[in-house]
Amino acid sequence: MAGHAAVMEAPTGFIRKYIFSIDHKVIGIQYLLLALFAVFLGMVLSAFMRLRLAWPEEKWPLLQQIFPQGFAGGPMTPEFYLAMMTMHGTIMVFFVLTTAPLSGFGNYFLPIQVGARDMAFPILNMLSFWITFVAMAVMVMALFATGGAPIAGWTSYAPLSALGQVAGPGLGAGQTLWIVSIAIFCVASLLTSLNFLTTTLNLRARGMSLLRMPLTVWAWFTTAMLALLAFPVLLAGGILLLLDRVGGTSFFIPGGLVVSDQLIPHQGGSPLLWQHLFWFFGHPEVYIAILPGMGVTSHILSTFARKPVFAYKAMVGAIFAIGFISYIVWGHHMFMSGMSPFSSMAFSITTLAVGVPSAIKTFNWLATLWGGQIRFTSSMLYALGFVSLFVSGGVTGMLLAQPAVDVALHDTYFVVAHFHIIMGVAAIFGIFAGLHFWFPKMFGRMMDERLGKIHFWITIAGVYAIFMPMHYLGVAGALRRYAQLTEFDFLRPMQPLHQFITVAAFVTIAAQLIFVFNFFYSMFKGKRAGANPWEATTLEWIIPSPPPHDNFGPIEPVVNHGPYEYSVPGAAKDHIMQTAPAEEARR
Amino acid sequence: MPLALAFFFWAMALITVALFIARVWWLPELASAHGGAIDDQLVLTLVLAGIVFFLAQAALGYFIWRFRARGSERASYWHENPKMEVTWTVATAILFIGLGIQGNRVWAKYILTQAPPDAVTVEVTGQQFAWNMRYAGADGKFGRTDPKLINDANANFLGLDEADPAAHDDVLTQNLMAIPVNRPIGVILRAKDVTHSFYVPQLRVKQDAVPGMGIRVTFTATKTGEFEIACAELCGMQHYKMRGRLLVMSDADYEKWLKDRAAAQ
Numbered sequence: 001m002a003g004h005a006a007v008m009e010a011p012t013g014f015i016r017k018y019i020f021s022i023d024h025k026v027i028g029i030q031y032l033l034l035a036l037f038a039v040f041l042g043m044v045l046s047a048f049m050r051l052r053l054a055w056p057e058e059k060w061p062l063l064q065q066i067f068p069q070g071f072a073g074g075p076m077t078p079e080f081y082l083a084m085m086t087m088h089g090t091i092m093v094f095f096v097l098t099t100a101p102l103s104g105f106g107n108y109f110l111p112i113q114v115g116a117r118d119m120a121f122p123i124l125n126m127l128s129f130w131i132t133f134v135a136m137a138v139m140v141m142a143l144f145a146t147g148g149a150p151i152a153g154w155t156s157y158a159p160l161s162a163l164g165q166v167a168g169p170g171l172g173a174g175q176t177l178w179i180v181s182i183a184i185f186c187v188a189s190l191l192t193s194l195n196f197l198t199t200t201l202n203l204r205a206r207g208m209s210l211l212r213m214p215l216t217v218w219a220w221f222t223t224a225m226l227a228l229l230a231f232p233v234l235l236a237g238g239i240l241l242l243l244d245r246v247g248g249t250s251f252f253i254p255g256g257l258v259v260s261d262q263l264i265p266h267q268g269g270s271p272l273l274w275q276h277l278f279w280f281f282g283h284p285e286v287y288i289a290i291l292p293g294m295g296v297t298s299h300i301l302s303t304f305a306r307k308p309v310f311a312y313k314a315m316v317g318a319i320f321a322i323g324f325i326s327y328i329v330w331g332h333h334m335f336m337s338g339m340s341p342f343s344s345m346a347f348s349i350t351t352l353a354v355g356v357p358s359a360i361k362t363f364n365w366l367a368t369l370w371g372g373q374i375r376f377t378s379s380m381l382y383a384l385g386f387v388s389l390f391v392s393g394g395v396t397g398m399l400l401a402q403p404a405v406d407v408a409l410h411d412t413y414f415v416v417a418h419f420h421i422i423m424g425v426a427a428i429f430g431i432f433a434g435l436h437f438w439f440p441k442m443f444g445r446m447m448d449e450r451l452g453k454i455h456f457w458i459t460i461a462g463v464y465a466i467f468m469p470m471h472y473l474g475v476a477g478a479l480r481r482y483a484q485l486t487e488f489d490f491l492r493p494m495q496p497l498h499q500f501i502t503v504a505a506f507v508t509i510a511a512q513l514i515f516v517f518n519f520f521y522s523m524f525k526g527k528r529a530g531a532n533p534w535e536a537t538t539l540e541w542i543i544p545s546p547p548p549h550d551n552f553g554p555i556e557p558v559v560n561h562g563p564y565e566y567s568v569p570g571a572a573k574d575h576i577m578q579t580a581p582a583e584e585a586r587r
Numbered sequence: 588m589p590l591a592l593a594f595f596f597w598a599m600a601l602i603t604v605a606l607f608i609a610r611v612w613w614l615p616e617l618a619s620a621h622g623g624a625i626d627d628q629l630v631l632t633l634v635l636a637g638i639v640f641f642l643a644q645a646a647l648g649y650f651i652w653r654f655r656a657r658g659s660e661r662a663s664y665w666h667e668n669p670k671m672e673v674t675w676t677v678a679t680a681i682l683f684i685g686l687g688i689q690g691n692r693v694w695a696k697y698i699l700t701q702a703p704p705d706a707v708t709v710e711v712t713g714q715q716f717a718w719n720m721r722y723a724g725a726d727g728k729f730g731r732t733d734p735k736l737i738n739d740a741n742a743n744f745l746g747l748d749e750a751d752p753a754a755h756d757d758v759l760t761q762n763l764m765a766i767p768v769n770r771p772i773g774v775i776l777r778a779k780d781v782t783h784s785f786y787v788p789q790l791r792v793k794q795d796a797v798p799g800m801g802i803r804v805t806f807t808a809t810k811t812g813e814f815e816i817a818c819a820e821l822c823g824m825q826h827y828k829m830r831g832r833l834l835v836m837s838d839a840d841y842e843k844w845l846k847d848r849a850a851a852q
Contacts, residue, residue, distance in 0.1 A: 306662040410819070
């Protein structure tokens with residue numbers, strides 16, 4: 001470590017300090033701000049979706065003036081709806097759920113929590129962020145593309161996504177830009193994961209053995225492994241899809257297709273190949289979104305229950321088991337796709353098997369609370385919300401994992417409810433928990449607790465009001481990706497429920513302004529934070545808030561304790577810092 | 588705060604479960620032979636998932652209230668119990684894998700059943716945004732088709748080759764499918780442009796129609812009446828109104844319908 005001191009001089013110019021920074025902390029905040037922009041964009045798009053689903057025929061004169069094409073004739077057009085849907089899913093999955101928990105918090109806190117002064121490859125780290133930024137810019141361009149934004153959904157199933165404008169609006173330039181953006185994003189995520197893995201393995205401080213790492217680090221480390229192996233597959237798939245569109249190849253387009261009365265001059269491709277490639281990435285991807293949230297939740301539950309995490313080793317094992325099994329379950333997205341029915345049986349069993357480590361984590365979280373002295377900070381509220389949401393979204397996996405049950409539920413709102421609760425909202429609650437927890441460290445000021453709690457209450461009630469009713473819609477057969485559900489007799493009676501969901505969504509979306517206000521207000525006007533406002537034990541809390549450029553300054557951190565030594569019997573205080581002298585351990 | 592949060596989780600779990608039990612919104616009325624087993628498996632899993640869900644939310648709420656911080660008391664340093672850990676790991680493994688095996692049996696029975704020789708065969712071809720149905724006619728053979736001959740303007744949606752004698756008696760309809768009740772039906776699913784999905788909620792039938800593939804589905808309708816065929820896979824702008832009508836009728840009515848159709852062509 002000592003050799004680092006010479007190169008760790010803090011930059012002074014504005015550009016090197018805040019724009020093209022190689023400081024992992026600045027890069028982490030850059031990622032978080034990018035995700036904040038993306039989440040608001042994605043949320044506004046979902047508001048448009050909900051508007052049309054609740055009142056499909058209603059005319060909106062004001063919106064018509066802003067979007068003359070999207071509201072041609074008064075009501076929102078179906079292609080505008082599908083564009084909103086596609087971009088909502090894409091932006092949320094890639095630029096929020098991958099960017100914030102992994103690249104944002106991971107960048108900022110992984111090096112500090114293992115006792116490093118920066119990432120292993122700081123320049124690569126800077127590149128990762130700016131490549132992600134370019135990907136985001138291209139994705140926003142797709143939103144405004146000539147011929148409309150893409151309408152093929154975030155999964156962009158071929159051949160719909162491969163055929164070009166002939167298959168529908170938005171499938172020309174918009175779809176091409178979508179693919180290019182995703183490919184760029186894959187490169188950035190790949191670089192990020194290399195950095196995370198190397199940093200964790202090589203830059204740990206003295207005494208920071210693997211089994212003394214906080215569970216957040218284990219989660220980021222495992223997530224980085226998933227990203228390392230998943231994104232290249234999507235990158236390859238994306239390149240093949242792009243070639244089908246612009247290079248005349250036929251990877252995903254079979255022969256003899258006739259679209260809008262035009263014979264398509266391709267032959268020999270397989271639509272299912274795209275689905276396999278996409279979901280080989282896509283299923284690990286949902287764990288990329290949720291694993292960091294699991295790590296953060298374990299970390300925060302322990303801190304505010306003032307107890308060690310229950311069964312630390314089982315938690316590490318469960319993270320690894322989930323990560324590994326997540327690679328052999330992708331076929332459960334394809335039960336109705338025409339894939340071999342025998343494959344479905346195998347994928348069904350592996351999918352149910354992933355429930356076992358997930359259940360272990362839930363049991364351990366509950367056991368962590370047992371016998372605790374719970375402090376109800378807003379960060380803790382979000383972490384408890386995460387546990388509740390993880391259970392609610394997880395149990396429905398038991399149904400969707402079975403091909404026989406999927407006959408009724410596949411492509412219905414039941415699936416929408418399931419994945420929104422578990423990988424969308426639970427992951428977002430993980431982000432909120434982490435943000436309220438680490439904000440004092442990042443900005444040297446406290447967030448307002450009262451605003452945080454108001455925001456928590458409206459949000460938890462709101463998300464349950466939005467997504468719980470979707471289960472009922474799904475059981476009754478309501479199909480997802482429909483621009484309106486009034487064209488079928490069996491769907492029409494559910495319209496009041498759709499209106500209820502829309503109202504709940506609008507209230508919940510509006511409440512997010514409380515969070516934005518709290519975030520920016522506290523950044524400049526919040527109460528000053530000390531080094532360790534939560535009386536927590538891990539390495540980020542032994543250094544000033546915000547930390548200096550080289551994190552530890554003159555200190556060489558030496559780790560003597562596990563990460564969650566709370567309420568140790570006989571100890572002087574109710575928490576023992578990881579760097580406390582060894583004799584403070586157990587007397 | 589702790590009590591309010593505990594109450595919130597309890598109330599949320601209670602309302603969610605109650606609305607399922609009351610079946611305010613529920614599965615469409617069943618109208619197929621194999622669908623009963625699917626419904627049973629769905630209900631069994633839903634009940635088990637509901638119990639797990641309710642107990643977990645109840646415990647979470649209770650722990651939140653029971654273990655709220657009280658003054659300067661210290662928390663307990665309890666952080667492992669191998670016996671408990673092994674117990675719940677084994678219990679969930681048995682529950683989940685057992686459920687998977689049972690589910691696979693239901694699935695195998697449905698999906699591996701092949702249409703018997705006397706089954707009524709219907710070819711269904713999805714296109715943006717309509718369903719094309721074809722019956723082989725008196726000769727029991729489907730006529731040759733060629734994508735080059737497809738001409739929507741002339742209503743040759745499938746590219747049927749009139750030069751093939753087997754094509755002459757093929758019966759074609761669009762967005763209209765008639766089948767006899769209580770007789771096995773074999774559907775061959777195709778798509779001529781992008782992927783669609785053939786979905787009849789009451790029959791518990793859902794299967795993607797994939798370009799370049801001919802996917803077979805077998806079922807037996809058990810109720811007469813009119814049902815809706817919906818597309819369940821995003822296929823483009825008007826996906827939401829890709830609607831077909833399915834008429835399930837008595838054997839005699841079906842034979843008459845088919846004959847009338849053939850004569851009208």
